[in-house]
Amino acid sequence: MLHIVVCIKQVPDSREIRIDPKNNTLIRQGVPSIVNFYDMHGLEEALRIKDEQGARITVVTMGPPPAEKGLKECISLGADDAVLVTDRGFAGADTLATSYVVARTIRKIAETWGHVDIVFCGKQTLDGDTGQVGPGVACRLDLEQLTYVNKVEKVDEENRKVRVHRLLEDGIEVVETSMPVLITALKELNKVRRASLPGMIRAARYKPTVWTTADFPDLERAKIGLKGSPTIVAKTWVPEVKAVKTKMITYDSPEAAAAQLADQLLTKDMQTLLDWA
């Protein structure tokens, strides 16, 4: 049977974050934590594959203990197992350090529950928003990577092939590659289902597997957390609104307004600007 790992991240809903106008800092209080919604589309696709051809689904997150809530949500939707990797040592990880731990965890999952065929990640998160963890994990596990996927056309278990559509800026690319493979999910991939009552009951009783650094005897300390992160946030600030010199056009009739605007725009500069000359 296929074994699918879905990577999820519990994130503050950045749409709800406001800036404190007094000291230009983020107001995070009362901001709800949610499972990064791209990840839910990754899970949904895994569930669809499970519905169609059978699969075992393991969900994984690296994060603080409250991230367990997100894992339970995935269980309520139909995931089979969930793993929380949590340790103070992981804190402050950038994408390089995150991909190191997530990749190690997936390797351990494969050792524990059997080989992994497909890994789903979200296209990016709502907080860090880098889209770099997926390619990072793929690289570390030496998996083929298929990013920006908006359709999984075929998962051929027998021939170990996967065919997807990737949504790029200028079109759609149809790509086929072999399993094991890492796929990053777009929201266009599918419509996320709701939890069933039995699912919710199972989730309420479910205890995710928790791993800490102690469970990874060969994890290199220099590669995890803040220490293992080459990028450093040196400064944050609230961008200033660019001051633009506005010329308000006053007018008696729409026609007069249009004529004034055209006069302004078709000055010599603008004329070349608009390639009209």
Next chain:
Amino acid sequence: MAKEQSTEQIDPSMPDWSAYRGVLIVVEQREGIAKKVSWQLLGEGKKLAAKLEAPLMALVLGENVAHLAEEAVHYGADRVYLCEAPELRDYRTRPYSRVCLKLIEDAKPEIVLFGATATGRDLAGAIATHLPTGLTADTTQLDVEPHPSRLLLASRPAFSEKMMATILCKQYRPQMATARAGVFQALPKDAARQGEIVRIEATMREEEIDAQVLEFLRETGKLNLEECEIIVAGGRGLGGPDAFGLLAELADALGGVVGASRAAVDAGWISHEHQVGQTGATVRPKLYFAIGISGAVQHTVGMSNADVVVAINRDENAPIFQFAHYGLVGDLFKIVPAITAEFKKRRTLFGIQPPSDKDSLSAAPTESESTATRERSEAK
């Protein structure tokens, strides 16, 4: 599962990076046509290289792309590495990253920049992990500290564009970043400019490559707002899909294309590919009309780099006027047709032909919904 890629140890003392010099731009292309962001990055890279007193380099890879190496010189590169091979016809992560990794190893640039496109992020994410080094995502401001620190100050929006963060990579080289399209400015193309073109070998044979690109469905008529020079954008103030017809007429008269706010897209009046803003396109046109758009920050982050902004809104206090060079307070249903008529008249007066159909700027956007965008709107 194959074993994990090895990554090098972190040196706690500051390593000696003096062998790493210069700025490298990885040029993105499809079918021999470069993405504009590549030339925009060369423009920005030139400033960084000048401050570091180091060369500006470009890497062009693909099949039949030698002309792009020349073009990269015309857009400011001092030296272009050119890698042509049939295996590189379609972008695929492994063969592309192999070439990049080998070049980074040999040429030792201190800074490597990619467009923050789907392809650019796919590639940069793989390379940074392999090297390993830090990678700053989706930057919108770049600067360097001069010698001796030579640090790249890579700044990017965070938390739905509400904040900016400057990110450094002190301990590793090269310093890498992906950079958003439409934010930086390309230098004017100078066909007389000379530079060095160095051919390099591809390092992967087809038998070693698993991924196969079976098909590319170009979204014909798909708008690439990021590349457009004149955009006529409409918002919720349009009140419905019909008024986008008025905007399309104005866009036609100007030789531009139609854009939209998210409110208009969410209402289903126009497809998502027209959306400008944080979750749409970041544009850098010469002229931007904001019509019936209030000017929410998520919209203005996508358009405030336009050279000239004209706002039309019946609310004189609409925040969009803070971003407009020319403001017209009034009913768009009266003003827009008048402006269209005026520009048509002027064209005839000046004896100027309307832009030809072949002109990419005049693609009629509203009629050309591709299957992909249809699927996308159904998925909502």
